[in-house]
Amino acid sequence: xxxxxxxxxxxxxxxxxxxxxxxxxxxxxxxxxxxxxxxxxxxxxxxxxxxxxxxxxxxxxxxxxxxxxxxxxxxxxxxxxxxxxxxxxxxxxxxxxxxxxxxxxxxxxxxxxxxxxxxxxxxxxxxxxxxxxxxxxxxxxxxxxxxxxxxxxxxxxxxxxxxxxxxxxxxxxxxxxxxxxxxxxxxxxxxxxxxxxxxxxxxxxxxxxxxxxxxxxxxxxxxxxxxxxxxxxxxxxxxxxxxxxxxxxxxxxxxxxxxxxxxxxxxxxxxxxxxxxxxxxxxxxxxxxxxxxxxxxxxxxxxxxxxxxxxxxxxxxxxxxxxxxxxxxxxxxxxxxxxxxxxxxxxxxxxxxxxxxxxxxxxxxxxxxxxxxxxxxxxxxxxxxxxxxxxxxxxxxxxxxxxxxxxxx
Amino acid sequence: xxxxxxxxxxxxxxxxxxxxxxxxxxxxxxxxxxxxxxxxxxxxxxxxxxxxxxxxxxxxxxxxxxxxxxxxxxxxxxxxxxxxxxxxxxxxxxxxxxxxxxxxxxxxxxxxxxxxxxxxxxxxxxxxxxxxxxxxxxxxxxxxxxxxxxxxxxxxxxxxxxxxxxxxxxxxxxxxxxxxxxxxxxxxxxxxxxxxxxxxxxxxxxxxxxxxxxxxxxxxxxxxxxxxxxxxxxxxxxxxxxxxxxxxxxxxxxxxxxxxxxxxxxxxxxxxxxxxxxxxxxxxxxxxxxxxxxxxxxxxxxxxxxxxxxxxxxxxxxxxxxxxxxxxxxxxxxxxxxxxxxxxxxxxxxxxxxxxxxxxxxxxxxxxxxxxxxxxxxxxxxxxxxxxxxxxxxxxxx
Numbered sequence: 014x015x016x017x018x019x020x021x022x023x024x025x026x027x028x029x030x031x032x033x034x035x036x037x038x039x040x041x042x043x044x045x046x047x048x049x050x051x052x053x054x055x056x057x058x059x060x061x062x063x064x065x066x067x068x069x070x071x072x073x074x075x076x077x078x079x080x081x082x083x084x085x086x087x088x089x090x091x092x093x094x095x096x097x098x099x100x101x102x103x104x105x106x107x108x109x110x111x112x113x114x115x116x117x118x119x120x121x122x123x124x125x126x127x128x129x130x131x132x133x134x135x136x137x138x139x140x141x142x143x144x145x146x147x148x149x150x151x152x153x154x155x156x157x158x159x160x161x162x163x164x165x166x167x168x169x170x171x172x173x174x175x176x177x178x179x180x181x182x183x184x185x186x187x188x189x190x191x192x193x194x195x196x197x198x199x200x201x202x203x204x205x206x207x208x209x210x211x212x213x214x215x216x217x218x219x220x221x222x223x224x225x226x227x228x229x230x231x232x233x234x235x236x237x238x239x240x241x242x243x244x245x246x247x248x249x250x251x252x253x254x255x256x257x258x259x260x261x262x263x264x265x266x267x268x269x270x271x272x273x274x275x276x277x278x279x280x281x282x283x284x285x286x287x288x289x290x291x292x293x294x295x296x297x298x299x300x301x302x303x304x305x306x307x308x309x310x311x312x313x314x315x316x317x318x319x320x321x322x323x324x325x326x327x328x329x330x331x332x333x334x335x336x337x338x339x340x341x342x343x344x345x346x347x348x349x350x351x352x353x354x355x356x357x358x359x360x361x362x363x364x365x366x367x368x369x370x371x372x373x374x375x376x377x378x379x380x381x382x383x384x385x386x387x388x389x390x391x392x393x394x395x396x397x398x399x400x401x402x403x404x405x406x407x408x409x410x411x412x413x414x415x416x417x418x419x420x421x422x
Numbered sequence: 423x424x425x426x427x428x429x430x431x432x433x434x435x436x437x438x439x440x441x442x443x444x445x446x447x448x449x450x451x452x453x454x455x456x457x458x459x460x461x462x463x464x465x466x467x468x469x470x471x472x473x474x475x476x477x478x479x480x481x482x483x484x485x486x487x488x489x490x491x492x493x494x495x496x497x498x499x500x501x502x503x504x505x506x507x508x509x510x511x512x513x514x515x516x517x518x519x520x521x522x523x524x525x526x527x528x529x530x531x532x533x534x535x536x537x538x539x540x541x542x543x544x545x546x547x548x549x550x551x552x553x554x555x556x557x558x559x560x561x562x563x564x565x566x567x568x569x570x571x572x573x574x575x576x577x578x579x580x581x582x583x584x585x586x587x588x589x590x591x592x593x594x595x596x597x598x599x600x601x602x603x604x605x606x607x608x609x610x611x612x613x614x615x616x617x618x619x620x621x622x623x624x625x626x627x628x629x630x631x632x633x634x635x636x637x638x639x640x641x642x643x644x645x646x647x648x649x650x651x652x653x654x655x656x657x658x659x660x661x662x663x664x665x666x667x668x669x670x671x672x673x674x675x676x677x678x679x680x681x682x683x684x685x686x687x688x689x690x691x692x693x694x695x696x697x698x699x700x701x702x703x704x705x706x707x708x709x710x711x712x713x714x715x716x717x718x719x720x721x722x723x724x725x726x727x728x729x730x731x732x733x734x735x736x737x738x739x740x741x742x743x744x745x746x747x748x749x750x751x752x753x754x755x756x757x758x759x760x761x762x763x764x765x766x767x768x769x770x771x772x773x774x775x776x777x778x779x780x781x782x783x784x785x786x787x788x789x790x791x792x793x794x795x796x797x798x799x800x801x802x803x804x805x806x807x808x809x810x811x812x813x814x815x816x817x818x819x820x
Contacts, residue, residue, distance in 0.1 A: 087449020
């Protein structure tokens with residue numbers, strides 16, 4: 014990991030030093046079209062890249078920054094300014110049929126640095142590609158298609174980032190492929206990777222929380238239990254309708270044996286997700302949605318605090334209201350948008366009372382976004398959220414105003 | 423130009439939204455909330471209150487930070503949502519003691535059952551032959567005031583022989599206390615035992631003992647005060663700092679007392695008259711007084727817990743066969759009624775009243791009263807429906 018970071022820094026420095034000499038050396042790399050029609054599964058390559066002179070690599074990235082003012086039940090922590098992530102991409106074609114791409118993310122102003130993607134792809138046939146390295150598990154669509162500049166909302170969807178663990182990537186290998194005609198496209202992905210660990214049910218969130226597994230410093234070096242996580246997805250796209258995908262991710266999450274000694278029974282986590290996106294041609298209204306169901310085998314003696322079942326998702330509706338030249342930007346678009354999201358972290362009833370377990374939320378997020386170019390967005394969101402604690406006490410009410418910018422570079 | 427107009431509209435919309443109370447949710451009225459400090463704390467005391475608040479309400483224990491391996495709950499806040507009464511899913515089960523001779527089941531996991539366990543472990547089961555009782559977590563607020571009522575005042579309220587002939591005795595619980603507990607100035611002792619006042623059986627001396635014991639017995643966290651692990655029964659390294667425990671104790675001491683609501687409403691005033699009239703107030707004492715304290719905001723203050731902090735015979739229906747200290751199995755400390763009307767806000771919208779949450783309404787709780795309270799219960803039963811409603815309205819205002 015160190016070497017990759019050093020390489021990234023060197024490339025970054027080279028990029029800067031050359032740029033200081035002559036910016037005309039920059040060359041915009043056309044979008045990767047080796048797979049024909051673009052689907053969600055192509056999101057990692059479906060990004061703008063720049064190459065510099067004759068350097069045999071292309072680079073890119075995006076940055077996000079935002080302002081937040083929030084109140085919860087009338088109590089505000091005031092005004093906050095953040096830079097939640099700065100992400101760098103480096104891609105290289107080693108051969109006409111061998112590609113490499115990595116995505117390195119600096120989160121929270123550099124407090125966390127992570128490699129979200131670093132894979133070699135070998136194309137044997139459009140339907141048979143072999144991928145190895147750090148891969149993004151294809152669960153739902155947001156996990157692979159998470160770049161900030163692609164979205165009209167400052168915050169990522171809660172159910173996809175806190176129920177599913179987007180961005181969730183692991184070391185592993187697998188196959189993917191696509192078959193398409195003029196109006197239809199079919200794609201699949203299937204990977205075996207390292208997986209989760211027991212932190213998903215022993216964490217300081219006090220709930221079953223799949224993203225807790227991302228905190229393990231060893232997860233890119235070894236499996237927590239020697240059991241592979243299976244992730245697979247199939248997606249179908251029709252040009253005039255849209256794309257729908259169904260995905261599954263599952264495996265044993267706990268350390269059930271150590272040094273040959275049995276510690277516990279094997280306990281599984283299983284996730285199913287559906288995703289879709291479409292554009293209504295008449296109004297150019299874009300609709301994107303995703304829903305996931307999580308089932309975790311939690312020991313009965315552990316109590317109800319950590320849920321066995323969870324579900325949640327979101328739907329975004331984005332309506333362009335004006336496009337053309339605004340403020341001198343010739344290809345700009347002004348959008349009105351709205352996100353609705355819901356998540357239930359603990360589906361079930363209390364054994365003691367027979368009453369429903371709470372620990373759920375729903376939110377409505379109206380938004381306005383302005384895209385001076387397709388790759389840059391300025392967005393203003395108002396988020397209203399109602400959440401209940403595990404006991405199902407009266408909702409706490411949160412309101413958040415956010416102003417954010419995000420752009421590829 | 424059109425773009426500029428749109429931009430200005432968006433900007434004004436944001437300003438409008440930020441300035442609008444209905445869009446940015448307003449805070450609840452102070453009398454609807456149980457959390458928050460007593461008034462009059464200094465800046466330094468506010469800092470310690472916030473540290474204790476964070477430890478109490480947001481610190482979640484995991485296997486890595488010492489949870490269990492057997493436990494009841496993973497944090498203080500799990501049992502005391504919003505500092506209010508607890509929900510039955512975190513009910514404690516105490517077992518092993520039937521009389522003043524002590525707990526016979528300490529070697530088998532007594533006095534508390536840790537029925538939950540980390541993955542790979544098994545929770546405890548009640549040993550055969552052990553008597554037991556289930557306790558719903560109490561409201562946290564105003565505890566600092568109750569801690570400062572002098573022993574002399576408690577003994578003055580007690581009437582073990584019922585000398586005044588009103589059918590209500592009221593006794594203190596004499597109990598041994600751990601060595602780490604510092605006895606308060608003016609404390610009264612009897613045969614090496616002290617007057618204890620916290621808990622359903624009034625078996626805990628002060629908030630330090632309550633806090634250290636709850637970390638240990640409820641969460642499985644050892645400390646310099648309670649160093650023995652509930653699973654291995656061995657002394658182990660502290661899993662929480664002494665300073666954190668001190669902060670939590672300070673937080674509990676300085677949580678404000680619940681504020682009564684609708685005090686001017688005629689129904690509440692009439693309901694209160696009925697409450698006094700049928701002698702509920704003989705045990706559920708309206709007003710007590712604190713003594714001296716190093717926390718100036720708590721010193722020498724009147725407060726209104728609606729409890730005398732004494733043990734009373736509550737009759738056979740509430741006799742679980744289990745006890746603590748010198749209390750009899752049928753004796754229970756008078757439950758403070760302050761905050762009663764806000765119980766559903768921390769119990770998931772329902773009432774779970776009495777020591778084990780068996781009563782699902784205030785009226786049901788009244789009707790479970792027996793023993794020394796039988797006469798008041800009968801008086802309540804003889805009230806007209808309208809008067810019963812007035813009495814309940816008053817109790818909900820607390």
